[in-house]
Structure formats: C-alpha cells, structure tokens
Amino acid sequence: MSEGFSGVVRLSDIDDFIAPSQNCIIPMTALPTSSKGGIKLGDVGNDAEAPLVSIKTNKAASSTLASRQKKSVKITLNDCLACSGCVTTAEAVLIEQQSGDQLIQALAAHRAASLCDRRIAVVTVSPQSLSSIAASRRLSLTEAAQLIIAFFKQAGADYVMDSSFARTFSLLATFQEFLDVRQSTENADDSSKRPIFASACPGWICYAEKTHGQLLVPYLSKVRSPQAISGALIKNYLAKLKGVDASKIYHATVMPCFDKKLEASRDDFLVPGTDVREVDCVISTVELSELLDKAGAIDTLAQTPSLDWANERWLSLVDSEGNVIGHGGGHSGGYADYVMYRAIRDLFHLTLDQVSISKIQRNQDFEETTVSFGDKVLLRIAKAYGFRNIQNVVQKLKRGKCNYDFVEVMACPGGCTNGGGQIRAETVQQRAATLGSVNELYDSIPVVDPQMHQDAQAVGADWLGSLQSDIAHTLLFTCYHPVNKTILQQQTIKW
Amino acid sequence: MSSAKLLASLNAHSERVWCVKWNRTGDVLASCGTDVSIKLWKKIDDSFECRSTLTDAHSRTVRSVSFSPCNRYLASTSFDGTAVVYELKDGDYEILNTLEGHENEVKCCAWSPSGQYLATCSRDKSVWIWELDEDEEFQVSSIVQAHSQDVKYVAWHPNEDLLVSCSYDDSIRFYRYDGDDWIVVQRIDGAHESTVWCAAFDGDGNHLATVGDDRKLKIWRRYPVDEPAIQSTWRCVTTIDERIHQQPIYTVDWCPLTGLIATGCGDNSVRLFRQSEGGDADAPTFDLVQTIKAHDEDVNCVAWNSKCAGMLATASDDCLIKIYQVQL
Numbered sequence: 001m002s003e004g005f006s007g008v009v010r011l012s013d014i015d016d017f018i019a020p021s022q023n024c025i026i027p028m029t030a031l032p033t034s035s036k037g038g039i040k041l042g043d044v045g046n047d048a049e050a051p052l053v054s055i056k057t058n059k060a061a062s063s064t065l066a067s068r069q070k071k072s073v074k075i076t077l078n079d080c081l082a083c084s085g086c087v088t089t090a091e092a093v094l095i096e097q098q099s100g101d102q103l104i105q106a107l108a109a110h111r112a113a114s115l116c117d118r119r120i121a122v123v124t125v126s127p128q129s130l131s132s133i134a135a136s137r138r139l140s141l142t143e144a145a146q147l148i149i150a151f152f153k154q155a156g157a158d159y160v161m162d163s164s165f166a167r168t169f170s171l172l173a174t175f176q177e178f179l180d181v182r183q184s185t186e187n188a189d190d191s192s193k194r195p196i197f198a199s200a201c202p203g204w205i206c207y208a209e210k211t212h213g214q215l216l217v218p219y220l221s222k223v224r225s226p227q228a229i230s231g232a233l234i235k236n237y238l239a240k241l242k243g244v245d246a247s248k249i250y251h252a253t254v255m256p257c258f259d260k261k262l263e264a265s266r267d268d269f270l271v272p273g274t275d276v277r278e279v280d281c282v283i284s285t286v287e288l289s290e291l292l293d294k295a296g297a298i299d300t301l302a303q304t305p306s307l308d309w310a311n312e313r314w315l316s317l318v319d320s321e322g323n324v325i326g327h328g329g330g331h332s333g334g335y336a337d338y339v340m341y342r343a344i345r346d347l348f349h350l351t352l353d354q355v356s357i358s359k360i361q362r363n364q365d366f367e368e369t370t371v372s373f374g375d376k377v378l379l380r381i382a383k384a385y386g387f388r389n390i391q392n393v394v395q396k397l398k399r400g401k402c403n404y405d406f407v408e409v410m411a412c413p414g415g416c417t418n419g420g421g422q423i424r425a426e427t428v429q430q431r432a433a434t435l436g437s438v439n440e441l442y443d444s445i446p447v448v449d450p451q452m453h454q455d456a457q458a459v460g461a462d463w464l465g466s467l468q469s470d471i472a473h474t475l476l477f478t479c480y481h482p483v484n485k486t487i488l489q490q491q492t493i494k495w
Numbered sequence: 496m497s498s499a500k501l502l503a504s505l506n507a508h509s510e511r512v513w514c515v516k517w518n519r520t521g522d523v524l525a526s527c528g529t530d531v532s533i534k535l536w537k538k539i540d541d542s543f544e545c546r547s548t549l550t551d552a553h554s555r556t557v558r559s560v561s562f563s564p565c566n567r568y569l570a571s572t573s574f575d576g577t578a579v580v581y582e583l584k585d586g587d588y589e590i591l592n593t594l595e596g597h598e599n600e601v602k603c604c605a606w607s608p609s610g611q612y613l614a615t616c617s618r619d620k621s622v623w624i625w626e627l628d629e630d631e632e633f634q635v636s637s638i639v640q641a642h643s644q645d646v647k648y649v650a651w652h653p654n655e656d657l658l659v660s661c662s663y664d665d666s667i668r669f670y671r672y673d674g675d676d677w678i679v680v681q682r683i684d685g686a687h688e689s690t691v692w693c694a695a696f697d698g699d700g701n702h703l704a705t706v707g708d709d710r711k712l713k714i715w716r717r718y719p720v721d722e723p724a725i726q727s728t729w730r731c732v733t734t735i736d737e738r739i740h741q742q743p744i745y746t747v748d749w750c751p752l753t754g755l756i757a758t759g760c761g762d763n764s765v766r767l768f769r770q771s772e773g774g775d776a777d778a779p780t781f782d783l784v785q786t787i788k789a790h791d792e793d794v795n796c797v798a799w800n801s802k803c804a805g806m807l808a809t810a811s812d813d814c815l816i817k818i819y820q821v822q823l
Contacts, residue, residue, distance in 0.1 A: 401632070
C-alpha cells in the first residue's frame with residue numbers, strides 16, 4: 001500500500017513501529033506537541049475534539065478502547081504524520097479516508113443533502129492527472145477533460161476545476177516571495193536566506209520537515225502548493241461568492257501524487273478558525289482511472305449544466321476552446337523557470353537577448369541554470385528531482401556550497417508527470433513510453449503567462465486585492481514545521 | 496597441502512575489530528572497530544607497525560574501511576550513519592568529505608575498480624552510489640532501495656562497474672549504471688537461507704563467493720562468461736554446506752593471486768578453500784585445504800593482500816588482528 005507514495009516518503013520513514021492494528025507505543029514526551037490537536041491527556045468529555053483517526057484495532061479491542069477513551073491519550077492522524085516514527089500506519093488510514101469510493105460516496109451524499117440545503121461540491125483536477133488519463137485512454141486532452149467533467153458531474157459535483165488556475169497564483173506568489181526575500185537580504189550581504197526551495201511537492205516537504213527540519217525549513221518557500229491554493233479558492237472565495245458556509249462545500253482533488261493526501265491533512269490547511277479542511281479528499285490519477293473503469297460508459301454530453309456558467313469560467317477544467325492552462329518550464333509546475341524569466345525582466349530589467357543563459361545537466365533530474373549579464377552572474381537556478389538529487393542539494397547546503405537562488409525540488413524522478421499516483425505500465429520499456437506520451441500531451445498544453453491570465457487576474461483582484469494584502473498572506477502562503485526525531489527512534493537503534 | 500604461518504598478532508584496538516582492508520599496493524593495512532578508531536598499519540617486510548590512528552571522523556563504531564584503487568582515498572563507514580572519505584596528503588590520510596544521507600548505521604563501503612564510484616550500504620535498506628566530481632565533492636549518483644532489510648555488504652566486480660549487495664533479507668542484488676541512474680540487473684532472492692553476510696569476486700570476475708548465517712559458502716558463476724559481466728546472469732554452481740562451517744560465516748575473500756578462498760566463521764576459525772583440479776566449470780568442486788584456529792571469538796573479516804601472494808589479514812571480536820602467510 002505504501003508503494004504508491006513517493007520514494008522519499010517511503011525512504012524517510014523506515015521504522016514502522018506501529019501497524020494499524022496496534023496502539024501507538026511512542027512515549028508521550030516524544031510526541032510533537034506543536035500541532036493543534038496534539039496529545040490530550042485526560043481531556044474528558046470534549047467529544048468535539050475526537051481524534052480524526054483512532055488507531056484502528058480489531059472490533060473487540062476497539063470497543064474496550066472506546067470505553068476507556070476518556071481517560072486515554074488521543075492520537076490524531078496529524079500526530080501520526082508529524083511523528084517521524086510511522087508514516088506507513090497513517091498511510092493506511094489515509095488511503096481509507098481518501099479513497100475513490102469515499103469520494104463517490106461523499107459526492108452522492110452531497111447531492112442528496114443539497115436537495116434541502118444549499119451545498120456545493122467541487123473537484124479540482126491537476127493537468128498531470130489529465131495528461132495521464134488522456135494518454136492511457138488514447139484520448140485528446142479535451143476529450144479526457146470532457147470525460148472527467150461528465151463523470152464527476154454525474155457523480156454529484158457542481159464544478160470540475162483545473163488546478164493550474166490555482167497554480168497561476170502559486171507562481172505569482174512565488175515570484176513575489178523571491179523579490180521580498182531578495183530585498184530583505186540585499187544590503188546585508190546575508191546569504192543565509194538563499195536559496196529558496198520550492199515547496200509544492202509534499203514528498204519533499206515530508207522529508208524536509210522530518211529528516212532535516214532545522215536545516216531545511218528556513219529555506220522552504222512559504223507559498224502554498226496549487227492544491228492548497230485551490231482549497232483556499234473553493235472554501236474561502238467560492239464560499240463568499242455563493243454565500244455558502246465552507247462546511248457546506250465539499251472539495252476533492254485529483255493529483256499525480258499520493259503524498260498530496262498527506263498535504264491535505266495538514267492542520268495548516270484548515271479553514272481558519274474551524275476544523276473544516278480546505279481539501280476534503282485527494283485521490284490519485286490511478287484511483288480516478290479505476291473509478292472511470294468501474295463507471296463504464298459515460299455520456300459526456302449529458303452534463304448537468306453548471307450554475308452561473310458564464311460568471312465562473314475559472315471553475316471549469318477547460319476553457320471554451322477545450323484547453324486547460326499551461327505554464328511551461330517542465331512537468332512540475334515551472335516554478336524555477338517562472339522565477340528566472342520574471343527576474344530577468346522585472347528584477348534586472350533586461351531582455352532575454354541581453355543575458356546569457358547556460359544550462360548544465362548534472363544528471364537527468366538535476367539541471368543547473370546560470371543567468372549572466374556580461375561577466376556578472378545574475379542568477380543561479382536549479383531543478384533537482386528525485387531522492388538522490390534532494391540528497392545532493394541537502395549536502396551542498398550543509399557544506400555551505402548551495403549557491404543557488406532558487407531550487408525547484410521535487411521528490412519524484414522525472415517530476416510530477418511521473419508522480420507516484422500516475423497510471424503506470426507493467427514493464428520498464430512500456431513505462432518509458434507511457435511517460436513519453438504523458439509528457440507530450442502535457443507539453444502540448446498552451447502556455448499562459450500568469451500575469452496575462454485574465455480570469456486569474458480578475459479573481460485575484462476581487463478575492464485578494466493584491467498579493468501583498470493580509471488575506472493574500474493568509475491564503476496564498478503557509479508555514480512548515482521542523483519535526484524532532486522521536487526519543488523512541490533514538491532508543492531503538494540497534495546494531 | 497598448504498600451511499599458514501602466523502606473521503603477526505596486532506593488539507592495538509581496545510574493542511572488537513570489524514574490518515581489515517589492504518591498500519592496493521599491499522603495503523598498508525587499515526583496520527577499524529568498536530573503539531571508534533581507524534588504524535593504519537605499515538608493512539615492513541613481515542612485520543607491521545601502527546603508523547597512525549584516525550579518531551576524529553566518527554562518533555560511533557567504525558564498521559568498514561576501503562582504499563580507492565589509486566590509494567589516494569580511504570573511505571570508512573560508521574554506525575553514526577555517515578561515511579567519511581580521507582585523502583592521502585604528505586603520507587597521512589586527512590578527512591576530505593563526510594558523506595551524510597543514510598538514515599542509520601552504514602555497514603559497508605567499496606570503491607569501484609575505476610575509483611569513480613563509492614558504494615555504501617546501510618541498515619536503512621538502501622545502497623547509495625556516490626560519484627566524485629571535479630571539485631572533489633561527492634555527488635549522489637544513485638540511491639537504490641532494492642532490499643527489504645538491512646544491507647550488510649557491497650562488493651564491486653574487479654574490472655567492471657558491476658556492484659553486488661548482500662542483505663539480512665537473505666538475498667543478493669546486482670547493479671549497473673544505465674547511463675543516468677543505477678539499476679538492479681539481477682535479484683537473487685533466497686540466495687542463502689538466512690542473512691547473506693559477505694561476497695567476494697574472484698580475480699577475473701567470473702565467479703562470486705557468498706557466505707551467510709546459514710553456514711553455507713556458495714559459489715556463483717556468470718553466464719555467458721564471454722560477454723561483459725554487466726550483461727551476464729549469475730547462477731549458483733557450488734554450495735559448501737554446513738557440515739564444513741558449523742557456525743555462521745561472516746566474511747569471505749577470494750585471493751586474486753592464489754585463487755584461495757578464505758572464510759571467517761562464528762567458530763573463531765579461518766578456513767581456506769581451493770578449487771579442485773579439472774572438474775566441470777558448471778559444477779566446480781572446492782577442497783578445504785586448511786582450518787586455522789585463528790581467534791578466540793567470531794572472525795569478522797578476512798582480507799587477502801593483492802600484491803603479496805598468500806598474505807591474509809583477519810579481524811575478530813577478540814580485539815585482535817592477525818596476519819598469516821599461506822604457503823602453497
């Protein structure tokens with residue numbers, strides 16, 4: 001089951017101390033207390049604080065557990081995730097919580113409930129997932145998008161949205177952060193703020209927080225991932241637009257990556273002041289594919305007409321031409337390229353003709369780009385994908401030799417189109433061919449400059465005002481938290 | 496009949512000695528162990544002097560050492576989770592780099608025949624392949640997690656960039672570079688019935704010896720033998736069963752000069768084997784030529800000198816290193 005998670009998550013959590021059928025044996029002193037809903041000792045009668053996940057036990061055991069519960073220590077899913085002891089236990093629980101079946105049930109329940117109550121259900125689909133679905137079913141991107149839209153709308157969704165729309169905000173905020181960090185350190189000869197590591201990849205975040213928290217967290221970009229921004233768009237902006245409480249909105253995402261389930265479970269992504277998740281459920285591309293298989297023939301023409309179609313183009317997976325939004329710069333969101341091109345233009349005020357851009361490919365998944373103007377190096381940018389290159393970046397940082405301005409770090413070799421949740425072929429050769437056709441489709445998506453994207457600019461102005469507003473700061477940015485190694489882990493080292 | 500003469504018994508480690516390795520010119524022996532030190536022994540004719548003790552690099556047991564083919568670098572691995580590379584400067588090995596990344600105890604390290612790569616393996620189940628770049632920095636060339644348990648040992652083919660790893664999961668794995676990353680080319684599950692502790696190629700790289708907790712010594716041969724080793728498939732051609740070794744076998748080395756196989760066993764003995772004359776290449780037989788009661792406790796490591804034919808170093812839980820000269 002843990003196979004679906006990125007190599008980084010699997011590698012960084014080797015010691016699976018508790019299986020789902022056991023109680024957590026980690027000493028309480030060792031458990032992180034930072035997250036809200038941490039450990040509650042003797043917290044009597046506050047059922048609203050019931051754990052998100054009770055560690056599963058067999059039936060007999062769980063009833064005794066329940067009867068003792070009021071005196072016992074509660075461990076939430078977040079504690080499990082925050083503890084570097086045993087992600088795999090949490091993984092099992094997570095997959096159960098965020099499965100295709102759960103999503104379908106939730107959409108059906110939503111549809112039933114919306115008969116007597118105003119509710120909204122949205123599914124946000126990543127372009128990598130769309131490309132994988134299209135490639136595996138030999139469809140064009142538009143046909144695949146129509147299939148996915150029809151499927152989710154028949155299942156009960158009101159909107160099916162493109163996560164690239166949210167990524168537009170991610171990119172804009174990433175460059176804004178880059179400028180801010182640069183300005184704040186410009187005169188201080190302070191290289192301590194360099195580099196900035198992109199933080200959209202949850203596998204990388206999981207590793208950074210748990211394995212080298214103190215070292216890496218200060219360098220992580222605080223910009224939310226596209227999924228997390230889509231969560232804010234739906235549960236904050238759409239809620240306001242429609243006058244529907246966030247708790248009455250159901251929001252699921254389809255991602256190329258199982259680790260996104262971990263991301264959605266972070267307390268940082270609760271609707272502020274509530275326990276409502278901004279993303280209620282994440283399913284992987286491969287899980288969507290299974291759902292589509294089970295659904296059989298889907299009439300792509302018999303779509304439920306969406307509410308207020310004309311006013312919410314941003315809530316549609318494809319535009320009137322049948323296109324999703326592309327951003328270029330590779331298959332993982334294009335953060336590094338976006339920062340680079342914007343910096344050349346808007347920071348250095350130069351044109352591409354005036355600068356020289358040289359690339360060194362250290363290996364297939366490690367690309368260094370240097371931008372110079374005459375003899376002067378203006379920028380050093382890198383894309384480092386896969387666990388080995390994460391290690392290379394971490395080692396460089398430790399040795400004080402990580403002289404990049406921005407690094408796009410992704411846990412999966414090949415980046416997000418090759419994510420752990422994508423549809424895979426059986427043999428190695430077939431996999432390479434599959435990835436090739438997924439990449440080809442992904443690359444065919446027309447690229448839109450985030451600053452020129454009219455719908456995004458309009459929504460941004462209406463929702464946030466500017467990127468520097470307080471609400472933008474709350475809803476486009478997040479925080480990361482170093483996790484201390486548990487005492488148990490230290491105690492059980494054997495040789 | 497061969498006879499092994501004890502040349503020296505080196506008593507300088509205060510706790511168990513885990514590993515001994517000769518440099519490629521055969522005149523320096525490195526040893527390491529639980530006392531967190533690495534000692535370098537200079538061979539002067541048939542006697543040995545401890546010329547330096549490296550104690551700064553690690554904070555816990557030093558589990559293995561390995562010299563690069565050019566002798567310029569020495570690597571060590573430790574239960575502290577790191578590997579350290581030293582560079583020879585003015586006759587002394589000085590710390591060049593600390594390689595961090597393994598989650599926990601690093602069990603073994605080995606340099607590729609070209610000296611370009613250093614392989615390390617760990618209790619974290621992974622094998623890492625590091626590559627020295629132009630700035631004398633080590634880049635991670637690959638992280639392969641092909642085992643389901645603790646990886647005990649890694650060894651390189653003598654002429655090609657083919658790596659083998661041995662694990663607590665009873666299996667061995669072979670790896671090669673595919674142009675961008677390292678890939679597993681052959682998996683042999685159940686290579687032994689228990690932990691595979693060690694592996695050693697013969698001088699020409701056509702055979703591999705493995706030993707395990709199952710008290711067996713196995714000989715593997717590659718097919719087809721006239722193709723490059725990275726393209727061949729390994730098959731077990733001989734098993735020397737537990738009637739010979741009645742305790743787990745922790746170490747094996749295959750002398751490139753004499754063709755002798757040495758094993759070190761939990762019964763404190765070192766055994767020497769030689770392939771029988773004639774015989775079938777697909778089913779060779781090996782004769783036990785001598786059993787040496789070498790130590791008072793487990794023998795953790797045996798190492799043939801690759802320049803002085805028949806010179807064997809052994810390391811044991813009894814804190815001693817012994818040097819034997821085997822006469823053929």
